[in-house]
Amino acid sequence: MRTAIMAVAAAIALAAPASAHQTHAHSHTHGHQAVAQEVVQTPTVVVSCFRGPWDKVIWDHPQAPFTDSLVAYGYSFERANAIAQRVCRDATLVGRPEALRATTMQILRTAPRN
Template identity: 40%
Template structure:
C-alpha cells in the first residue's frame, strides 16, 4: 500500500500573503492502492475535509478530491498537484 500526501497552503494556491487565507491549508492526501495502475485510488477524508473548509459541499469536495487522486498524470508527480488544484478551484464555484 502506498500513500501520497502533499500539503498545499492557500497562499501557494492563490499567491496571497499576509491575509487570513494565507493561514489556510488544503491537505492533499490520496490512497494509492497496492498497484501502480490507478484502479483503487481515492481521496482520503482529510483531503475532502480541507476542501469542505474552503467552502465546498461534501459531495462536491469528494468529487473534486477524487478527480485529483485518480488522475494518472498526478501519480508520483507532486509538482503537478498544486497547479491541478489551482485549476480545479478556479473552475469550480464554491457551493457549501
C-alpha cells in the same frame, strides 16, 4: 494570489467602518487586527490520496484530510468529494506530487465554491 488580494481588500473595507465607531485606542487596534486576521486567513487545502502499491489507478481515492480541507475552503461535501475524486483518480498524476498540486490549484481557481 487573487484570493489574497480580495481578502486584503475586504479586510480594509471591513476595518474602515469599524474604526469610525471605535473611540478607545486599545480596542481599536485589536479590532483591526482581529478583522484582518479573520478575513485574510484562508484554509490550507491538503492534497492527500491513497494510491496503494500500484502505478495504475486501481484503489485510488481521496483521504479524509483532502475532502475535509476542501469543505473548510468553502465547498459542499458533495462538491469537495467530487473534486478530490477527480484529482486522486487521474492516472496522469500518479507519482507526480507537483502535478497533483497544480491540478488541484487549477480546479480551485475555476470551480466556484458553494
